[in-house]
Amino acid sequence: METPDYKKLTTNGFWHNxxxxxxxxxxxxxLAVSSTFxxxxxxxxxxxxVMIGSNVTVSLIRDNIKQELRIPIFVLIIASFVTIIELSxxxxxxxxxxxxxxxxxxxVTNCVIIARVEAFASKNDVKSSFVDGLTMGLGFTAxxxxxxxxxxxxxxxxxFSQAHLMFGESFRDVQITLVSDYGGFLxxxxxxxxxxxxxxxxxxxxxIEKRRLERQAEKSIILNPDVS
Amino acid sequence: MAMESKNQNNTILQNIWKAGKALxxxxxxxxxxxxxxxxxxEDQIAENExxxxxxxxxxxxxxxxxxNDLYTDNITIDAPTLNYRGKAITIYRARxxxxxxxxxFSVIAPDGYSGAIKLLVAINHDETVAGVRVVSHKETxxxxxxxxxxxxxxxxxxxxxxxxxxxxxxxRVKKDGGYFDQLTGATITxxxxxxxxxxxxxxxxxxxxxxxxxRSDYGNTGL
Numbered sequence: 001m002e003t004p005d006y007k008k009l010t011t012n013g014f015w016h017n018x019x020x021x022x023x024x025x026x027x028x029x030x031l032a033v034s035s036t037f038x039x040x041x042x043x044x045x046x047x048x049x050v051m052i053g054s055n056v057t058v059s060l061i062r063d064n065i066k067q068e069l070r071i072p073i074f075v076l077i078i079a080s081f082v083t084i085i086e087l088s089x090x091x092x093x094x095x096x097x098x099x100x101x102x103x104x105x106x107x108v109t110n111c112v113i114i115a116r117v118e119a120f121a122s123k124n125d126v127k128s129s130f131v132d133g134l135t136m137g138l139g140f141t142a143x144x145x146x147x148x149x150x151x152x153x154x155x156x157x158x159x160f161s162q163a164h165l166m167f168g169e170s171f172r173d174v175q176i177t178l179v180s181d182y183g184g185f186l187x188x189x190x191x192x193x194x195x196x197x198x199x200x201x202x203x204x205x206x207x208i209e210k211r212r213l214e215r216q217a218e219k220s221i222i223l224n225p226d227v228s
Numbered sequence: 229m230a231m232e233s234k235n236q237n238n239t240i241l242q243n244i245w246k247a248g249k250a251l252x253x254x255x256x257x258x259x260x261x262x263x264x265x266x267x268x269x270e271d272q273i274a275e276n277e278x279x280x281x282x283x284x285x286x287x288x289x290x291x292x293x294x295x296n297d298l299y300t301d302n303i304t305i306d307a308p309t310l311n312y313r314g315k316a317i318t319i320y321r322a323r324x325x326x327x328x329x330x331x332x333f334s335v336i337a338p339d340g341y342s343g344a345i346k347l348l349v350a351i352n353h354d355e356t357v358a359g360v361r362v363v364s365h366k367e368t369x370x371x372x373x374x375x376x377x378x379x380x381x382x383x384x385x386x387x388x389x390x391x392x393x394x395x396x397x398x399x400r401v402k403k404d405g406g407y408f409d410q411l412t413g414a415t416i417t418x419x420x421x422x423x424x425x426x427x428x429x430x431x432x433x434x435x436x437x438x439x440x441x442x443r444s445d446y447g448n449t450g451l
Contacts, residue, residue: 035369068247069247069250069251072251076254076255076258080258080261080262083262083265084261087266087273088265090273090276091269091272091276094276094280186368186369186370189369
């Protein structure tokens with residue numbers, strides 16, 4: 001077996017195969033929860049933990065499960081991790097748990113997780129499955145955070161509001177009010193704002209990617225004039 | 229032929245048996261882990277819920293206005309005008325030196341713009357409102373959600389009001405010819421809250437003695 005290429009796994013998770021921008025998986029929680037930075041961070045971390053847990057577990061048992069049985073077993077593993085994380089959040093991050101509400105248990109239905117488990121962890125060793133779960137989770141979180149920040153800034157003119165829900169009372173004041181006396185822009189907070197925001201992010205990613213490829217092509221033409 | 233199909237049947241049965249065993253093992257291990265987490269977090273979660281509720285109750289009846297344990301001094305009553313989908317409601321009672329001070333009704337306004345709105349309505353013994361707070365709601369962000377004390381002070385409009393101030397007939401939003409301001413861009417949400425607060429006041433004024441004297445679910449006697 002070839003040695004796993006961690007650099008490639010990382011760029012895949014964040015860029016080339018980003019779960020939210022390229023695979024377009026897990027959009028339901030992504031769109032619903034990204035109305036503020038802190039909500040996005042909470043869901044992002046919970047999803048990442050579930051992804052790492054289920055990737056590692058599936059990778060550990062991958063040689064001992066029959067092909068026909070794998071899907072129910074994967075679902076069982078993912079559901080257990082989600083329940084464990086849900087109970088822990090209820091116990092230690094109670095208010096954030098109340099805000100994220102139904103979207104914590106719904107992590108079970110986030111297709112990113114079963115997709116990574118099926119496409120990657122069930123065929124690769126524990127270490128690279130761990131890295132894959134981590135980078136895919138962080139890639140998902142990164143998109144959530146960008147979308148959350150943009151929607152919070154445009155929607156209510158603040159950033160990091162309600163940080164105390166996650167980090168405790170001492171963080172109540174980290175909220176940055178960018179525009180004081182801002183009336184708010186409802187569209188950004190409502191679901192259509194999430195769709196428009198995500199659409200723009202995907203467009204931006206495609207533009208950057210296209211520029212990069214063009215530059216690469218130019219370089220190769222300069223290096224080997226024969227190609228043209 | 230007969231032998232072959234019998235063998236085939238046997239292997240199918242064996243496969244089913246094996247698969248069943250594997251699934252059972254996985255189910256047991258994962259339920260075990262979930263059960264363990266549940267046991268480890270159970271007390272903390274109950275405590276969180278108690279604290280969150282007490283925090284809400286103390287918003288309405290501050291600790292210095294009562295000397296009993298609000299959390300345990302409560303009753304569940306079946307009040308046809310206040311029940312939500314036939315479910316009985318809970319009332320928390322505040323007392324000072326065993327004299328009734330105020331009652332906090334945990335009620336649900338069923339007719340918000342996007343579903344039910346969970347409220348706490350606190351009423352003083354003299355039938356004035358000590359305060360109303362929204363515990364949870366699904367109203368439109370930026371419009372209806374101004375009922376939340378975190379977003380605006382609108383909900384304080386009920387403080388010190390009673391069924392005679394404003395007059396009984398004025399217990400409606402302005403748009404319906406009543407006393408209470410609606411919110412910009414949202415009439416249905418405030419209407420639901422005004423209606424529920426009025427019903428709660430009416431219930432309290434008819435059943436005041438029973439509300440304070442009923443034996444609490446935790447066994448605390450009334451007066």
